[in-house]
Amino acid sequence: MATYLYKLGRFAFRRRGLVALLWVVLLGVAGAAAASAPAATATSFSIPGTEAQKAFDLLEDRFPGTKADGATARVVFKAPGGEKITDPQNKADIRRVVTELKSSSDQVARVADPFTAKAVSKDGSTAYVSVSYDVSSMELTDDTRTALEKTGEKARDSGLTVETGGDALTAVPKTGAGEVIGVGVAAVVLVITFGSLVAAGLPLLTALIGVGIGVSAITALASVLDLGSTTSILAMMIGLAVGIDYALFVLSRYRAELAEGRAREEAAGRAVGTAGSAVVFAGLTVIIALVGLAVVNIPMLTKMGVAAAGTVAVAVLVALTLVPALMGFAGKRVLGRKARKALPEDATDSGGKENAGTRWARFVQRRPVAVLLAGVLGLGVIAVPATSLELGLPDDGSQPTSTTQRKAYDLLSDGFGPGFNGPLMVAVDAQGSDNPQAAVDRTVREISRLDGITATTPPKFNKAGDTAMVTVVPDSKPSSVRTEELVHSIRDTGADLRAGTGAHVLVTGSTAMNIDVSQKLNDALLPYLALVVGLAFLLLMVVFRSVLVPLKAALGFLLSVVAALGAVVAVFQWGWLGDLFGVEQTGPVMSMMPIFMVGVVFGLAMDYEVFLVTRMREAYVHGESADEAVVTGFRHGARVVTAAAVIMIAVFAGFIGSSEAMVKMIGFGLAVAVFFDAFVVRMTLAPAVLSLLGRRAWSLPRWLARVLPDVDIEGDKLRDPGHGTPVPEQSVAESAPAESDSRVTTGR
Structure with missing residues (x-):
């Protein structure tokens, strides 16, 4: 694989004009398709195999024309103190609202008069008007939704308390400015990491292009494939994070190859052949985990996973082709001014003086048992709330208390009983x-x-x-x-x-459907967890040709996931630090959130494992001791992995400001999980465990070594003379093209 990617990297670098043009054209085509595509409809929420779904299908068949999937609204009225809702004046005001609602939109199917439909509370204080629509909530026009809201506001002039609930008020979720801040943080981290504005901008540019293509494709296909708006938001969240990180790893390795004195084209080929191999593997794990969500057999979850996986696949292709092409355009400007002047003495990449990664690795090696116990116990304590995990789906009762939906929910609960809302x-x-x-x-x-x-x-x-x-x-x-x-x-x-x-x-009904969904996801969580952990173990055995390293990686993944779930329960279910994260209303954790988080974190955890540990194995197989190999891996990889983790945390945390509860919760959960996995599991527990295992960490039974394929993820075959020589053909300064370099314009 390394040899093929080496050739691909050199080709993309050499024919950079053609490669860049193809990606720009692809972005334009995807954007045009998205702009001309019909608006997405509501996602069909079906749960095959559940009793609630069977009952829904039965009623659709036996009671045709009932529009069971149409949007609904309840306009709730409460009389002032000392009055009854049935008083003549109040009754007249409510019937006036009924008349206005009937003519408010062509999408209105029927409006029920509360006095003939027996929708008045026993104490006579509360009544509600039921409004049914011919279309689903996501198909309602803005005019229809606005008319509903204005009717409720106008009714308040009569002196009645009027609030409106129901899914008719459900709007397309908004992510706010949080994700922009996340990208801004990523830019700052990249500038600090690379010391060059050009190098910092390159991963951001390529990630945005990849996400633009992925999200545009989802938007274009949304109506055809019945994809909801949440699907594109989650795809953007994941695609942006991995897109930046994958470009970061390739660019970092390219700079390291330049530091060893290789010509730019050769350095680009080796960067794609080595770091690119790790990108392919890491991306593959994310894709498999996301597509694997199909085993749960919930169409909505399957579509979300496949759409996000497609965006990740685009991010991998961008890292392997567009990144080396843009490196060709950037020339020596991928290095900062100081780095260009002091290139031969670059300590970070050449292994001169000890950097922070080296010092940290040696610190852990001096006291591995204490570090291991502290890390495991710390994550264990954070994971305790996960034992109280409650799953559910949102309704108006989970809305902030300031919203009209929540106020309507409370009025109905007070007037008709707590079960009336479900x-x-x-x-x-x-x-x-x-x-x-x-x-x-x-x-x-x-x-x-x-x-x-x-x-x-x-x-x-x-x-x-x-x-x-x-x-x-x-x-x-x-x-x-x-x-x-x-x-x-x-x-x-x-x-x-x-x-x-x-x-x-x-x-x-919605309540029974929620119960069945939660039960189905509960039943599927452990099998799915076993599937992805087992898959991680097998794939890592192929990559590292070891049994203990994959076992350590899989157990660390489980620890970080459970700890992240514990943090989610503490914040969103118990309300701890809720004000800090904008949680206005606590309640059960979204049913789909844990299993979706497991799938995503699995792939991200393997990213850090691959990028950090491959350097260690590379050093070990070339003669270094087990302990020194760990130090070498941290010397070369700690800074980049730290930057990658901070970027992912920033991007995911940016989605905490979303108006969609599930997006907010997933953004928080993924940010916390990345923090635990990158900084506690991979960069603290991993070196402690490897130090305790010593040479045994890299052992593999002979019979298993003969069975497992050799994917050469470290790029050992690139050391052969046939794939370039480590002796520089010319210096970096000599190989960097001038602004008028003909290869930039001709693509040669």
């Missing part, structure tokens, strides 16, 4: 019964006797009379354990009655 839809399929009417009546009667129910509506039959819908209102809030137990009780009761009635009972 009613259960019970579908009774009596098609196989001899007497469907009697079967449904008996089923509803038995369900009504269960504990935990506030109200049960009369059954509503379809035209064929063989299927009925029943709404059950729990006496507990949607996200509570008591509501979850009620769902299971209804299902168990239906199963017990089926033999006698012939009716099949299914429970659906």
Whole structure:
């Protein structure tokens, strides 16, 4: 692989004009496709195999035209103190709102009068107007959404308390200025790392081009593939981080090759052949982990993973081709002025005096047991909150208390009971019964006797009379354990009655769907974790030709992931430091967040493992002792890995300012996970473990050595004379082209 990438790097460097032009054209085509593509619709949230999804599909089939997936809104009214909502004046004001809502948009399907629909609380203080739309929430036009909001605002002039809830107010999530700050931090880190504005700008430019292509492609295909807006945000988050890091590693190795006196084209080829090999492997692990999310069998999660994986693939290709091409344009300006003047004495790359990485490695080697215990115990303590992990999906109850959605949620809870915001839809399929009417009546009667129910509506039959819908209102809030137990009780009761009635009972609705999603993801988390950890172990055995190094890497990955989950629970579920991170409302952790974070962190953890440890193995196989190999790896790689980790943390942390709760939570979780994995696991625990293992770390049974392929990720084959000579063909200053270098314009 190193030999092929070496040739690719030299080609991209030599034909830099052509390569750069191709990427610019590709960016333009992707941008044009995105601009002309129809707007994305709402992501179809289906959970194959769950009872809630089966019930939803059944109702769609038996009750056609109900627009079960259409947007809904509830305009909630509360009378002033001492008044009733049914007072003549209040009643007239509310019916005026009903009339206005009916004519507010062509997308409105129906508006229910609360006084005929029995949507008034028992104490007469609260009522609500239900609004149904023909389209999903993401297909609502801005005019429709604005009309709904203005109607509610205008109704307040009557003296009533008026708040609006429901998914009709769901807007496209916004990320704010946080990610811009993250990119700014990345730029500062790159300038400090390279000492050159040109070198600092190159990874940023290539990463933005890669993300631009990836996100534009997602936008162009969003309508066709049913991709939601969150998909592109997450792809941008991951693509930007890995894009900067992959370019950083290739550019850093290129500068190191220049420091050894190689000609620029030769240095570019070797940089792509060595660091590029690590980029390919690291990118492959991220892609496999993201695509592997498909095993959970949740279409939305699969699409998010595949879209993000596509953006990562683009980032890898950019690092292997566009980065060496731009290095050719940059000439010797990839080095700072001082570095260009003092190139022969470059201590960082040539191994002269000890740098910070060398000093840190020797510090850890002097006291490996103490460092290992401190790191493991520290992460273990942070991981403790993960034992209280609760999964769920957001509703209006998880909105900040300042929003009208949350205020409407609280008004309904106070006026109609805590379970009113999460009613259960019970579908009774009596098609196989001899007497469907009697079967449904008996089923509803038995369900009504269960504990935990506030109200049960009369059954509503379809035209064929063989299927009925029943709404059950729990006496507990949607996200509570008591509501979850009620769902299971209804299902168990239906199963017990089926033999006698012939009716099949299914429970659906947003609350039941949330419960089923959380359960499915809970069940899938450990198998998926085992899959990615097992995959990491196998791939690292191929890369490092060792058993203990992959084992150490896999265990370290588990430790960093669990610690990151503990931090997420502490902040978003318990509310610790919530004000610092903009968490206005605590609640269960998003159901998809842990498994998505596992997939992403797996790939990122392997990035640092590969980039740091390959240098160690390279030194060891060329004669250095096990301890000195660790020091050599840190001397060459610590500064770059530190910069890469800081950049990723900054980029991910920038998404904490998102208005989308899941994006905010994933941004925080990934930032924390990168910090733990890079600075605690890879740069602290790893050298401690390798020091304790000594030569045993790099041993491999002979029979396994014969079976495993040799991918040459360190680029050993490039040391052969046929792939260039380490003796410089000309100095860096001589090889750097002048501004009028003909190769820049001709592509030769």
